[in-house]
Amino acid sequence: MPCKTGLNAPLGRRENLETIIKVENLRKVYKIGTEKVIALGCVNLEIHKGEICCILGTSGSGKSTLLNMLAGLEKPTKGHIYIGKHDIPKLNEKQLAKLRQKQIGVVFQSYNLLPALTAQENVGLPLMFRGVSKAKRNKAAKEMLVHVGLGKRMKHKPTQMSGGQQQRVGIARAFVCKPQIVFADEPTGNLDTKTTKEVMDIMVGICRQYQMTLVLVTHDPSIAQYADRIVTLIDGAIVSDVENQSIAEPVYQEGAKAPAEGEQPAGEAQREAVDSAEQESKPEENQNPDTEHNGGVEE
Amino acid sequence: MKISDQIIMCLQNLFRRKVRTALTVFGVIIGTCAIVVMVSLGVGMQASQDAMLAEMGDLTMITINNYSGRKENGDKLILDDAALHQIQQMKHVDVVTPFYEPNTWRAFTLYGGNGKRYKSELYTVVGVYPEALEKMGFKLNKGAFLSENQGDTIEILGGYYFPYDFQDTRKKRNNTVYYWNTKEDGSMPDPFIDIMKENKLVLQINNAKENGKTIDMKVKGVGILEYDSQNYQTGYGIFVSVKQLKALEEKYNKLNNIKASEDEKSNYTTAKVKVTDMKYVEEVQAAIDEMGYDTYSMENIRKPMQEQARKQQMTLGGLGAISLFVAALSITNTMVMSIYERTREIGVMKVLGCMVGNIRSVFLMEAGVIGFMGGVIGIIFSYIISYIINLVGNGLTGGFSGGMSMGGGVYMDMGMGMGGGMAQTSIIPWWLALGALVFATLIGLISGYSPANRAVKISALEAIKNE
Ligand SMILES: Nc1ncnc2c1ncn2[C@@H]1O[C@H](COP(=O)(O)OP(=O)(O)OP(=O)(O)O)[C@@H](O)[C@H]1O
Ligand SMILES: [Mg+2]
Numbered sequence: 001m002p003c004k005t006g007l008n009a010p011l012g013r014r015e016n017l018e019t020i021i022k023v024e025n026l027r028k029v030y031k032i033g034t035e036k037v038i039a040l041g042c043v044n045l046e047i048h049k050g051e052i053c054c055i056l057g058t059s060g061s062g063k064s065t066l067l068n069m070l071a072g073l074e075k076p077t078k079g080h081i082y083i084g085k086h087d088i089p090k091l092n093e094k095q096l097a098k099l100r101q102k103q104i105g106v107v108f109q110s111y112n113l114l115p116a117l118t119a120q121e122n123v124g125l126p127l128m129f130r131g132v133s134k135a136k137r138n139k140a141a142k143e144m145l146v147h148v149g150l151g152k153r154m155k156h157k158p159t160q161m162s163g164g165q166q167q168r169v170g171i172a173r174a175f176v177c178k179p180q181i182v183f184a185d186e187p188t189g190n191l192d193t194k195t196t197k198e199v200m201d202i203m204v205g206i207c208r209q210y211q212m213t214l215v216l217v218t219h220d221p222s223i224a225q226y227a228d229r230i231v232t233l234i235d236g237a238i239v240s241d242v243e244n245q246s247i248a249e250p251v252y253q254e255g256a257k258a259p260a261e262g263e264q265p266a267g268e269a270q271r272e273a274v275d276s277a278e279q280e281s282k283p284e285e286n287q288n289p290d291t292e293h294n295g296g297v298e299e
Numbered sequence: 300m301k302i303s304d305q306i307i308m309c310l311q312n313l314f315r316r317k318v319r320t321a322l323t324v325f326g327v328i329i330g331t332c333a334i335v336v337m338v339s340l341g342v343g344m345q346a347s348q349d350a351m352l353a354e355m356g357d358l359t360m361i362t363i364n365n366y367s368g369r370k371e372n373g374d375k376l377i378l379d380d381a382a383l384h385q386i387q388q389m390k391h392v393d394v395v396t397p398f399y400e401p402n403t404w405r406a407f408t409l410y411g412g413n414g415k416r417y418k419s420e421l422y423t424v425v426g427v428y429p430e431a432l433e434k435m436g437f438k439l440n441k442g443a444f445l446s447e448n449q450g451d452t453i454e455i456l457g458g459y460y461f462p463y464d465f466q467d468t469r470k471k472r473n474n475t476v477y478y479w480n481t482k483e484d485g486s487m488p489d490p491f492i493d494i495m496k497e498n499k500l501v502l503q504i505n506n507a508k509e510n511g512k513t514i515d516m517k518v519k520g521v522g523i524l525e526y527d528s529q530n531y532q533t534g535y536g537i538f539v540s541v542k543q544l545k546a547l548e549e550k551y552n553k554l555n556n557i558k559a560s561e562d563e564k565s566n567y568t569t570a571k572v573k574v575t576d577m578k579y580v581e582e583v584q585a586a587i588d589e590m591g592y593d594t595y596s597m598e599n600i601r602k603p604m605q606e607q608a609r610k611q612q613m614t615l616g617g618l619g620a621i622s623l624f625v626a627a628l629s630i631t632n633t634m635v636m637s638i639y640e641r642t643r644e645i646g647v648m649k650v651l652g653c654m655v656g657n658i659r660s661v662f663l664m665e666a667g668v669i670g671f672m673g674g675v676i677g678i679i680f681s682y683i684i685s686y687i688i689n690l691v692g693n694g695l696t697g698g699f700s701g702g703m704s705m706g707g708g709v710y711m712d713m714g715m716g717m718g719g720g721m722a723q724t725s726i727i728p729w730w731l732a733l734g735a736l737v738f739a740t741l742i743g744l745i746s747g748y749s750p751a752n753r754a755v756k757i758s759a760l761e762a763i764k765n766e
Pocket of ligand 1: 030031032037038039057059060062065219
């Protein structure tokens with residue numbers, strides 16, 4: 001008995017794609033005393049292999065809740081989340097750990113590097129947990145750090161690096177195992193506009209290179225422009241699910257509340273952001289940038 | 300996650316919080332020291348008790364008495380070669396010998412010199428298995444032990460002072476050489492005869508009737524024993540083969556028309572058993588008791604003393620254990636604190652795919668390492684403390700004894716001081732050191748157990764939350 005959602009009709013392009021994450025009737029209710037907070041009403045969603053999927057929404061719309069459950073960090077009240085054959089909520093700690101080792105990378109908003117370890121050691125951590133020898137993981141970590149442009153910062157501790165650099169280490173760490181899926185909750189939430197762009201470019205670039213699936217949570221429509229697909233949440237429900245190029249009209253017609261003002265600029269900003277990030281992979285999407293304008297929309 | 304990585308991670312974590320780790324380790328050091336030093340005092344006490352007992356008698360020796368020839372219930376009981384053989388076969392028995400000491404005074408007399416000039420009354424003659432003495436731990440001063448197969452000549456092994464037992468029968472005065480009348484150079488005076496060189500030694504079997512017929516047996520002195528305060532016989536006594544002694548008795552009985560029963564002939568009245576180790580004495584003694592004999596060993600004194608010492612040790616160890624218990628609490632506290640601080644880190648580790656078991660073992664290891672380090676350093680300190688206690692303690696005993704002996708003066712004081720140097724107030728045997736180390740490590744692991752499980756339960760969500 002699937003619940004009713006505000007989901008649009010599936011997009012034609014999706015039918016050919018392999019589903020990697022499937023969410024069915026997902027519901028999350030927090031109980032605080034006698035009061036119930038419905039963080040997610042009923043969510044149905046399919047994310048495809050190699051897709052960069054953005055979950056967009058205002059504060060409190062349930063984005064993080066959704067992402068946490070996708071990544072197996074939190075159990076839903078009801079519903080299923082399939083990654084491959086696994087129903088995530090049913091896995092025990094050990095199975096989850098195995099799954100994370102093999103398939104999942106996570107980028108945090110607040111970087112969450114271990115302060116005692118150098119950049120290289122931090123990046124090597126997921127490999128260490130998998131039992132990879134020190135020599136091998138140092139090599140892999142080095143490659144990854146060079147990839148994110150931190151080749152010269154390998155021996156630096158997190159406190160000796162800027163936020164942008166730390167987040168790049170965080171990205172290197174999430175990608176070092178070459179996971180199939182990377183989850184990122186507001187990865188640029190603590191960064192300025194310029195650094196945001198750098199970080200997003202790197203992250204999206206690596207995803208494209210290895211055909212990884214990226215699930216990106218943000219409240220910022222300009223960041224959403226890096227995605228192939230934008231899923232908009234309002235009050236714990238999906239109100240729009242569109243391919244990026246066609247985002248402008250459907251999103252703001254349906255999801256009335258969130259981007260109340262400045263619809264038009266928002267759309268334009270999105271197009272422009274994609275431009276810089278994905279020149280090679282999506283050359284067809286070249287448009288004109290107007291980032292600053294866009295950044296103000298949401299708040 | 301590799302074990303080596305777990306160890307490195309655990310050490311890094313400990314090293315990151317040097318001061319706190321050091322303080323916690325310090326607690327364990329104190330606890331370990333307390334236990335080790337306390338128990339070492341107990342061990343020292345027991346050792347000095349044992350030393351005292353050893354002075355009183357050989358701790359591995361059991362003496363069997365069978366004077367009555369009857370069991371308690373009245374049954375006949377003989378201590379003969381067969382019985383001794385049976386005892387010899389027992390487990391942990393090193394050597395068995397009769398220690399047959401009949402009343403020989405007036406029955407036998409030993410003469411030496413021309414025309415039986417020098418005479419010994421032979422108050423103490425002990426019959427033993429010739430081969431047993433050496434194994435029993437008797438020490439030779441010179442010569443050799445009794446040979447195993449003897450002919451008609453009676454072989455005697457003299458006690459250390461036995462040569463001074465001879466009297467010159469031709470003199471009324473000065474007819475005795477006293478061993479304490481040392482020569483000018485401090486050596487002992489020469490006795491009338493040297494029993495090892497004397498070839499005119501004869502043992503005369505006396506006749507109770509005046510001017511009755513006597514029998515002379517040829518005697519050969521084979522050696523002289525060292526004096527051993529635990530066996531007075533090694534003083535003025537002589538040792539002979541028990542077989543020859545029995546034969547001499549028989550001759551005496553015949554000569555004096557005394558009829559002895561077969562039982563009396565074969566019964567040895569007293570025998571000694573040497574056990575391979577002190578710890579088996581109780582067992583062997585019980586087995587011999589079971590046969591119906593009266594037995595006696597130092598164990599009879601040692602056991603109650605030991606029990607008391609053990610009680611004291613337990614009390615002392617218990618006092619030490621209290622401080623280690625406090626140390627355990629502080630380990631738990633440290634671990635809880637450090638897990639609290641590292642909540643986010645643990646969450647991150649989980650999100651990055653760290654197995655729950657690995658997290659647990661890293662934390663357990665941290666606690667274990669704290670215990671282990673505290674144990675190692677604590678043991679080193681304990682050895683130092685123990686050394687100091689022994690230094691100071693011996694000084695005190697020396698002074699104390701010196702004071703007690705009042706007029707004893709310098710000589711006494713020195714003597715006591717030197718004697719005191721041997722006895723240690725505090726002894727740390729290897730098992731105590733090892734046990735303390737294992738115990739401290741275990742304490743660490745136990746104290747770390749519940750915090751480690753707490754760490755494991757921390758949700759991965761913690762990593763996501765922004766502070
Ligand atoms: N642990 C919790 N206990 C109770 N309520 C919660 C909890 N976590 C989230 N919520 C509620 O669930 C709803 C969704 O929260 P969520 O964190 O998913 O929002 P979000 O979209 O990520 O917002 P933001 O952009 O501010 O991070 C909110 O109303 C929030 O109050
Ligand atoms: Mg959020």
